[in-house]
Amino acid sequence: MNFIVVRRAHRKRAVKSVKRLSLRKYSARMGFMLILPWILGFLLLKAFPILAALWYSFTNFHMLQPDQIQFIGLQNYITFFNDRRAINSLIRSLNYFITTVPIEMIAALLLAAVFASERLRLKRILRTLFFMPSIIPAVAISIIVSGLLNRDSGWLNQLILRPLNLQNVLGRNTFPIVLALWTIGPGFLIMLSAMLNVPREIYEAARVDGAGPLARFVLITLPMISPAVFFSLVINMISSFGGVALLDRGLPYSRSLSPMESYISSQLFSGSYNLGYASALAWVMFIVVMLITLALFFSTRYWVQFPEEEDNEEI
Amino acid sequence: MKRSESPRRSRNRDTSTLTLRLWEFAGNGLLNLFIWITLVVYLFPLSYMLITSVKTSAQMRDSKSPIWPARAVTFNYNGTALLVYKVPTPSGVQHWALEQPHITYSLFVDPAKPQAGLIRWDGYWGSLTLVYLPSVTLENFVTLWQTFNYPNLLRNTLFVIALGEIGVLFSSIMVAYGFARFRIPGGKFLFFLLIGTIMIPDSITLVPTFVLFGRVLNWTGTFYPLLVPQFFGSAIYIFLLRQNFKTIPRDLDEAAMLDGAGPLRTLVSVILPQSIPTVVTVALLHFFNAWNELKMASLYLGVRPDLQTIAFSTQTTQSVGTTTEGLQAAALLLMLIPLVVLFLSQRFFMQDMVIANVEK
Structure with missing residues (x-):
């Protein structure tokens, strides 16, 4: 009697595990089929080009003489270290990243903090209007900025500085700053929605304990929304290096925000068609950006509090 | 008390x-x-x-003109149009038309009393300012309409957007569903890889993809380089959709599965109806991006003027040295209006971009 029960239970378990195994297999197969487009795209449009660029970077591949392709070792990289314009472009790219990203982050964070307040009315309209400049193509911004800030005929000069007899102190760096201030949209929305998701009870408890608004913001809001801050940081970083994260500013390679990217495209298209050298430059840029990315991800363990990923192993 | x-x-x-x-x-x-x-x-x-x-090109050339759209006032005197200046006289500032400019003195006509004849005024006329009247012109828009084939540009742009939208939505939803709901061996690693690809700078893939699309496949002068990549899904859209799908309770799809629905049926009838805001957000993101897109368009469509998109032709108004700023502004405005109208008229965009967990 006892024996039979045990065997029955055993069989039941066995059946269950077979079922689960096949289900698991089915799930794996189905999931793999579903993600197949991305895997193909990754191999064709990312992995293969990156490796191909690595191969090109060790050759003198020239578009006008594709039959004379030769392996030249590290020659392209040595050329890079002696190419002052290339190094200068790389430094300017990094400089652009370092100046604009903090402006974007701080402006977006402050705006999100104001929007999280219950005192503000007409939030929907305001939110839409504040976001709007983020979809405006960069070519439009460049003529707007030059029209506003031109040293002689610019509006700022005509409307404010000349009547007040002030000197025009605007430098060439105003375009990136205006562009940065007009790019806060995505970061603002991401951080705002994170702020609105912070449970109200925590704020109430802190208020009871005597924490002021600033303390509540620094000690509660910032740590609670740190994943969103990190996400917007990543998005701003990508666009500061000329990539498209969420919104495309519509800049061709030749006029990229990242001077390094436009230098690469100038090596490629304006007359020289030097694919080998352009690939080497691209690899230098790739390594630099990846190092920054890795440093950012590594830094998250000190300031980002990721929520626990819920266990969803079972299907 | x-x-x-x-x-x-x-x-x-x-x-x-x-x-x-x-x-x-x-x-x-x-x-x-x-x-x-x-x-x-x-x-x-x-x-x-x-x-x-809405400024005339004459006003753009006139550096003393006001900021608002204006034209200089003229007075018709004996068949010639004379410019009207603000002339300071002992009896206040008079608006007089300049008839004979000289260095030390000039002769003016008073438009109110032309029969009174010429008035002599001592001083250099170049230091005087013109009288302006507000005036709006549509000449820039007319010139643009005549220079560019706008219906064709719009048709090209909308065609690229529509096909790309189908491709990117279809594939990104599939992939996001796969990552959100199925146990794929190495799924975590693959998802990490997906996030990693978002951060790869475009310039690294530029050369080999240019060789592949332009030389091997000979796609220069076609829409393929703009469209085909969309059918492989876009990493950031997959990320956004996957995060949203994960917030939908599993009980719902389990119930659907028990009722005999297959995975695709579950996706269409359970998951998608619940994630309409995110799907619309992704669709709008793609619309804005494809509308502004210039990287691919300038690489592959430059040789075919008949295939160019609205962003591309707008950009060419800037690279041609002779176009006035008024013309450039008008071109940009024409490009921007549909974008801004669409943006302001919808209510879904990024309604709740909940980034539940940004994994490493």
Whole structure:
């Protein structure tokens, strides 16, 4: 009697595990089929080009003489270290990243903090209007900025500085700053929605304990929304290096925000068609950006509090 | 005692809550005012484009002209159009038309009394300012309409957007569903890889993809380089959709599965209806991006003017040296209006971009 029960239970378990195994297999197969487009795209449009660029970077591949392709070792990289314009472009790219990203982050964070307040009315309209400049193509911004800030005929000069007899102190760096201030949209929305998701009870408890608004913001809001801050940081970083994260500013390679990217495209298209050298430059840029990315991800363990990923192993 | 005290105390409390309310009201008002002022300053530069686009090219060349769209006032005297200047005289500033400019003196006509003849005024006429009247012109838009084939540009752009939209939505939803709901061996690693690809700078893939599309596949002068990549899904859209799909309770798809629905049926009838805001957000993101897109268009469509998109032709107005700023502004305005109208008319965009967990 006892024996039979045990065997029955055993069989039941066995059946269950077979079922689960096949289900698991089915799930794996189905999931793999579903993600197949991305895997193909990754191999064709990312992995293969990156490796191909690595191969090109060790050759003198020239578009006008594709039959004379030769392996030249590290020659392209040595050329890079002696190419002052290339190094200068790389430094300017990094400089652009370092100046604009903090402006974007701080402006977006402050705006999100104001929007999280219950005192503000007409939030929907305001939110839409504040976001709007983020979809405006960069070519439009460049003529707007030059029209506003031109040293002689610019509006700022005509409307404010000349009547007040002030000197025009605007430098060439105003375009990136205006562009940065007009790019806060995505970061603002991401951080705002994170702020609105912070449970109200925590704020109430802190208020009871005597924490002021600033303390509540620094000690509660910032740590609670740190994943969103990190996400917007990543998005701003990508666009500061000329990539498209969420919104495309519509800049061709030749006029990229990242001077390094436009230098690469100038090596490629304006007359020289030097694919080998352009690939080497691209690899230098790739390594630099990846190092920054890795440093950012590594830094998250000190300031980002990721929520626990819920266990969803079972299907 | 008690009787006399209690009303006073309550009156006290009334006044104190009243002042508190007043303060709060004033504070709220100030906050709202502050935000609206910030918004006006923030959006003010856009007005430059609106105003510049309706200025005549003559005004753009005239550096002394006012900021608002204007034309110089002229007076028709004996068959010639004379410019009207603000002339300071002992009896106040007069608006006179300049008839004979000389260095030390000039002869003017008073438009109010032309029969009175020429008036001599001592001084250099070049230091005088013109009289302007507000005047709006549509000449820039007319020139653009005649130079560019706008219906064709719009048709190309909308074609690229529509096909790309189908491709990118279809594939990104599939992939996101796969990552959100199925146990794929190495799924975590693959998802990490997906996030990693978002951060790869475009310039690294530029050369080999250019060789592949332009030389091997010979796709220069076709829409394929703009469209085909969309059918492999876009990493950031997959990420956004996957995060959203994960917030939908699993019980719902389990119930659907028990009712005999397959995975695709579950996706269409359970998951998608619940994630409409995110799907619309992704669709709109793609619309805005494809509308502004220039990287691919400038690489592959430059040789085929008949296939060019609206962003591409707008950009060419800037690279041609002779186009005036008014023309550029008008071209940009024509490109921007559909974008802004679409943006302002919808209510879904990024409604709740909940980034539940940004994994490493």
